[in-house]
Amino acid sequence: xxxxxxxxxxxxxxxxxxxxxxxxxxxxxxxxxxxxxxxxxxxxxxxxxxxxxxxxxxxxxxxxxxxxxxxxxxxxxxxxxxxxxxxxxxxxxxxxxxxxxxxxxxxxxxxxxxxxxxxxxxxxxxxxxxxxxxxxxxxxxxxxxxxxxxxxxxxxxxxxxxxxxxxxxxxxxxxxxxxxxxxxxxxxxxxxxxxxxxxxxxxxxxxxxxxxxxxxxxxxxxxxxxxxxxxxxxxxxxxxxxxxxxxxxxxxxxxxx
Amino acid sequence: xxxxxxxxxxxxxxxxxxxxxxxxxxxxxxxxxxxxxxxxxxxxxxxxxxxxxxxxxxxxxxxxxxxxxxxxxxxxxxxxxxxxxxxxxxxxxxxxxxxxxxxxxxxxxxxxxxxxxxxxxxxxxxxxxxxxxxxxxxxxxxxxxxxxxxxxxxxxxxxxxxxxxxxxxxxxxxxxxxxxxxxxxxxxxxxxxxxxxxxxxxxxxxxxxxxxxxxxxxxxxxxxxxxxxxxxxxxxxxxxxxxxxxxxxxxxxxxxxxxxxxxxxxxxxxxx
Numbered sequence: 001x002x003x004x005x006x007x008x009x010x011x012x013x014x015x016x017x018x019x020x021x022x023x024x025x026x027x028x029x030x031x032x033x034x035x036x037x038x039x040x041x042x043x044x045x046x047x048x049x050x051x052x053x054x055x056x057x058x059x060x061x062x063x064x065x066x067x068x069x070x071x072x073x074x075x076x077x078x079x080x081x082x083x084x085x086x087x088x089x090x091x092x093x094x095x096x097x098x099x100x101x102x103x104x105x106x107x108x109x110x111x112x113x114x115x116x117x118x119x120x121x122x123x124x125x126x127x128x129x130x131x132x133x134x135x136x137x138x139x140x141x142x143x144x145x146x147x148x149x150x151x152x153x154x155x156x157x158x159x160x161x162x163x164x165x166x167x168x169x170x171x172x173x174x175x176x177x178x179x180x181x182x183x184x185x186x187x188x189x190x191x192x193x194x195x196x197x198x199x200x201x202x203x204x205x206x207x208x209x210x211x212x213x214x215x216x217x218x219x220x221x222x223x224x225x226x227x228x229x230x231x232x233x234x235x236x237x238x239x240x241x242x243x244x245x246x247x248x249x250x251x252x253x254x255x256x257x
Numbered sequence: 258x259x260x261x262x263x264x265x266x267x268x269x270x271x272x273x274x275x276x277x278x279x280x281x282x283x284x285x286x287x288x289x290x291x292x293x294x295x296x297x298x299x300x301x302x303x304x305x306x307x308x309x310x311x312x313x314x315x316x317x318x319x320x321x322x323x324x325x326x327x328x329x330x331x332x333x334x335x336x337x338x339x340x341x342x343x344x345x346x347x348x349x350x351x352x353x354x355x356x357x358x359x360x361x362x363x364x365x366x367x368x369x370x371x372x373x374x375x376x377x378x379x380x381x382x383x384x385x386x387x388x389x390x391x392x393x394x395x396x397x398x399x400x401x402x403x404x405x406x407x408x409x410x411x412x413x414x415x416x417x418x419x420x421x422x423x424x425x426x427x428x429x430x431x432x433x434x435x436x437x438x439x440x441x442x443x444x445x446x447x448x449x450x451x452x453x454x455x456x457x458x459x460x461x462x463x464x465x466x467x468x469x470x471x472x473x474x475x476x477x478x479x480x481x482x483x484x485x486x487x488x489x490x491x492x493x494x495x496x497x498x499x500x501x502x503x504x505x506x507x508x509x510x511x512x513x514x515x516x517x518x519x520x521x522x523x524x525x526x527x528x529x
Contacts (some may be wrong), residue, residue, distance in 0.1 A: 010365025
């Protein structure tokens with residue numbers, strides 16, 4: 001169903017396309033600002049509908065505003081389109097060394113460094129103390145691709161069923177389930193003796209402090225995942241916990257079939 | 258359909274809505290395989306295609322232009338036809354029309370043909386800039402735009418055209434030396450005389466009969482569309498602590514331009 005858009009929608013979309021990714025608070029503020037600027041009615045809880053209207057018009061062009069969750073602190077991020085990279089977490093040394101084995105295109109060390117800096121700047125990678133990880137934006141955008149191409153290697157969070165790069169793993173060799181750090185915080189909150197949800201072994205890892213993760217908002221997390229070439233989990237399989245804690249962000253991404 | 262047949266169709270049929278391009282010149286070498294189809298040809302072409310097919314092709318054109326416009330270099334019709342439209346060229350006018358509508362309705366952008374001879378398009382913001390207030394989400398800004406703004410200001414205040422030396426001297430005073438590599442802008446001269454010109458922000462034209470050769474700068478078509486002269490005058494007023502009205506000639510130009518664009522804006526809103 002195609003909806004009529006106003007200038008408020010258009011300004012929102014333009015800003016999002018320029019900035020790439022925002023968190024929930026920014027999205028709400030932007031929504032308010034766009035409506036005010038163009039004298040459109042702004043109902044605070046109707047951000048999702050607002051975005052849905054834009055998405056309905058973007059759909060014919062295989063584009064969409066999507067939301068997702070940050071692995072680092074549980075914020076849900078909406079995010080934006082384009083190119084990719086590889087590997088869960090890699091040290092800068094590893095990355096620089098790996099360029100030696102590239103056959104299709106030779107990259108000098110300085111070019112690699114420059115590329116890495118740019119990818120971080122454009123929010124495709126995160127860098128911390130010399131280690132590079134995929135950004136939230138990257139993971140959300142590339143999820144279908146990653147699931148297909150790395151089917152055997154990709155780790156999936158036992159709680160929310162999304163791809164897991166930064167996660168804790170059950171130490172039981174015959175179990176080995178993975179859980180995102182924020183999902184761990186949520187799941188084990190308040191439990192005196194944390195136990196693996198799959199094998200019941202003692203969960204040996206430090207339980208992250210829930211206060212540093214997002215506090216659950218009342219908003220429903222609706223993952224608009226259209227057109228994937230890989231396996232995408234249906235909303236019904238998600239645990240209640242995952243559904244509750246959803247802070248949302250907006251970006252525009254490609255969803256070509 | 259052979260080339261010859263298409264030509265004769267164009268010549269014999271009713272006048273096409275757009276600039277007719279029936280005669281191929283040397284310059285249009287690369288455009289040689291494309292002549293603007295007539296309205297009746299377009300009608301016939303549409304009959305052979307499903308609405309879904311036309312929509313799909315429109316979507317592809319929109320995406321192509323969105324990506325290409327990121328570099329701010331005008332999109333050539335020849336490239337569009339060769340890489341995207343391809344077999345749908347008979348219904349090209351219809352596809353472009355729909356793409357324009359999509360840009361306006363979904364993105365608040367206007368697809369404008371800035372060169373009706375060589376057929377090139379740019380995307381311009383269609384949203385009302387005058388109502389814009391500071392946004393809670395700041396769009397990443399390009400430092401080169403600051404540089405451009407200074408140049409555009411100088412040109413505007415000097416009546417619309419300046420000799421290049423004035424620009425170089427002004428920039429030198431701001432510690433941007435075209436002779437040296439700049440930390441932020443790199444090869445300053447190249448950015449201004451090549452990049453900005455290709456992006457249609459500036460025009461860099463040779464002054465005839467000058468020896469050694471001298472050039473002059475003017476506003477480019479993109480600047481005309483994207484940059485608000487009113488804003489520049491406002492900024493000048495703040496900079497010199499003067500009322501913008503004290504520059505009577507420029508003030509007059511701003512307000513006649515504003516009148517023209519506001520009538521344009523109201524007519525475009527009627528089409529929504």
